[in-house]
Amino acid sequence: MDNITALPKGVSKAAFARAITELRGVLGESNVITGAAGLVSYTKIMLAVPDSEHQPSAALTVTTVDQIQRVLEICNKYRTPVWPISTGRNFGYGSAAPATAGQLVLDMRKMNAIIEVDAELGTALLEPGVTYVQLNEYLAANSLPYWLSFPSSGGLAGPMGNILDRGTGYNRYGEHAANFCGMEVVLADSTVLRTGMGGIPDTTAWQAYRWGLGPWADGLFLQSNLGIVTKIGVWLMKRPPAHLFFMVAYADLDMAARGVDTMRELRLSNVLETGVIGLTTYVLAATTRRSEIYQGEGSIPVEVMAKYLADRGLPPFATLSVLYGTEAQIAVNFGIAKQAFEAIGGTVISSGDALAGPGIAHWHQNMVGVPNLHEFGIYNFRGGGGSMWFAPVLPARGQEVIKVYRLLDGIFRQYGFDLAGGFVVHGRHLEMIVSLLFDRTSAEETGRAYDCFQQCLQACTSAGYGLYRVNTAFMQQASEAYGPAQKALNRRLKRALDPNGIIAPGKSGVYV
Ligand SMILES: Cc1cc2nc3c(=O)[nH]c(=O)nc-3n(C[C@H](O)[C@H](O)[C@H](O)COP(=O)(O)OP(=O)(O)OC[C@H]3O[C@@H](n4cnc5c(N)ncnc54)[C@H](O)[C@@H]3O)c2cc1C
Structure with missing residues (x-):
């Protein structure tokens, strides 16, 4: 390969090339993007550091959970880390680019199904690429009396990425991390986990009750690099009279x-x-x-x-x-x-x-x-x-x-x-x-x-x-402020769930 923009840390050119070949085998040629020109939309960082510090090596566009599982298998094999994005519009926080150079952006924009909206309970189950505009249009088209809470950047971003970064909106449910319910997560070893009530076969209350039984795992996946979230439940605000x-x-x-x-x-x-x-x-x-x-x-x-x-x-x-x-x-x-x-x-x-x-x-x-x-x-x-x-x-x-x-x-x-x-x-x-x-x-x-x-x-x-x-x-510096005990716990969790460090190294300052 002669159009490599950056290599993942510790990965040789030859190993990277083999990883790309295998990824193309799974996703198809056009869904594995390399080279500076193709990666432009993943590199507009807006930050006060050189672009090269956040230059991805490639971008992968995926459409199914199965593809993500297979991507992670290849990434584990070649130690090539992926940086997941949902709609990738994290402007002012680093946009779609990874925390460290050489990671492959895992772009889930094409996974944009509105899987279910419960008109009585006011809940929605969404894939990562669903945008606020899309969901708003769905509510209007189906005459559903609900409002979305969204960030001030508007409708091009989406609920999944915003919630996972603990974003803020401006209605009754504006504290987004407090108003989602249930997730599906692909772990680094390709296990698919459904949190909370989602573990029950034929679950009936996955988007209605947040806590399930036992430790509440969902919080582990916010501002985190412990898994790739592929579905999320969102609470909608009932439109007031x-x-x-x-x-x-x-x-x-x-x-x-x-x-x-x-x-x-x-x-x-x-x-x-x-x-x-x-x-x-x-x-x-x-x-x-x-x-x-x-x-x-x-x-x-x-x-x-x-x-x-x-x-x-x-x-x-x-x-x-x-x-x-x-x-x-x-x-x-x-x-x-x-x-x-x-x-x-x-x-x-x-x-x-x-x-x-x-x-x-x-x-x-x-x-x-x-x-x-x-x-x-x-x-x-x-x-x-x-x-x-x-x-x-x-x-x-x-x-x-x-x-x-x-x-x-x-x-x-x-x-x-x-x-x-x-x-x-x-x-x-x-x-x-x-x-x-x-x-x-x-x-x-x-x-x-x-x-x-x-x-x-x-x-x-x-x-x-x-x-x-x-x-x-600034993720590394900001996370240091929270002290050594939190840092050590985060690292222990990371090592347990992702020993090869292939999901978003550096997210919130956490590495293996
Ligand atoms: C003018 C302006 C105003 C803004 N106002 C606000 C505001 O009021 N409130 C606010 O919260 N933000 C605001 N923002 C910031 C930003 O635009 C939003 O937070 C936006 O929702 C984030 O982009 P996104 O939804 O595309 O998330 P993404 O970029 O897709 O994701 C954000 C991060 O979450 C992680 N992530 C995403 N998807 C996954 C996944 N499936 N699995 C695991 N990890 C994942 C990644 O680390 C990713 O970098 C503003 C920005 C601008 C420019």
Whole structure:
């Protein structure tokens, strides 16, 4: 073979060539892609490291569980690792490319059957390649009264990959890792495992009851390299009879922090079921070019941003949320929420008026089952295609938000970047999700972005905050923060289930 882009670690050219020949025998010539040109769509990493560090050696497109089993047999024989992707749109976390160079991307986009939707229980059993758009169209075509929870990147990604990376959405079921039910997994030795109730022959409750009997194995396969998931059960949100979008504008960070405390209280008492606190800088990033706000060196100065916002009557921070239920339920809950937010100084605006701000309609759609591509506008803000999400987990307390916001804003300013993102407020925790946007065509800026991310990671870890999810370039460092005992356990599990290390080495910093 003379078109090898990268070799798996420790695998000779000759062994790799033999593996490719055997894989072609199983999958057919056109489903084993090698060579730089064919692999382009698997290499757009957007990260602040050279492409070569995440260059796959090949991509395999598979259509059946049986093919995956046979692929794993060959990979074990030649020690060629595979990096599974479902729809491969993990933008800002490494996209479809592997954690380390030389792995073969196992592309399951063509496995896209909606196997079953239970109209009464509101559950769906899906293959990896099913996209949110596809599932939404299925629900519409079959007049099924359910909404999907999906990430803010919209409908081109899919439930499987998002759940497996513990992604976030924005309706009642927005904490995706908490709202899936039952999996089918191919282990490294080609065993096919059905988790939970899926072990019972002719199972009746696989997508209804999560836990089965005995240890709950499903968690082992999230953000993990212990198996390849080929089916997943997803819970769908029953479409409510009515809904109401509202926004709470905050004058400053202190007031936004009180907003976090208020959201926590309202979530813990089930008045609110969803909600984010956004930095207006992020909403602007999706709708505006940075040069319209500021053309100077370094980060946008505080006073420049303050004037830009004031001139347009925009607050620096805002809660965005939707209430679900009957008209009567919403009226009661809106009354409670309005009173609570006004008591801390927030300005509450609902429905039509609230939707008028730039990019706000997108967030409304996120919360009512309408995927859209609006947010990709963030890539025009600065330009240059660099993107890394920095996403620490915080307890849902206003004082913690002030602390971490100031910490990260300080580091972003030190490196000349703009802090843009928001807080996804769940009951007891929140995910602070910030997009580090940079110009990847500039080596100098790319280097600065790398250093900025690393410093944010170190600063958060030292202050007791870990990342909920991280891009492939920083998986090793972010996982170190969770301590030696977790690292050792992960390694023992890996050695037991995948002794040759052929599934996604380096995922979440785990190796054999
Ligand atoms: C503008 C923008 C906004 C975004 N907003 C959000 C957001 O609100 N919430 C959010 O969660 N994300 C967000 N993202 C990130 C990303 O787009 C989504 O998380 C997306 O769902 C991930 O891509 P995917 O679904 O194609 O998963 P994939 O890329 O297919 O999978 C993700 C990872 O999971 C693992 N994996 C996938 N399939 C399997 C399998 N079958 N077996 C074992 N392991 C597997 C792999 O490690 C893979 O890298 C955003 C991105 C952008 C650009």
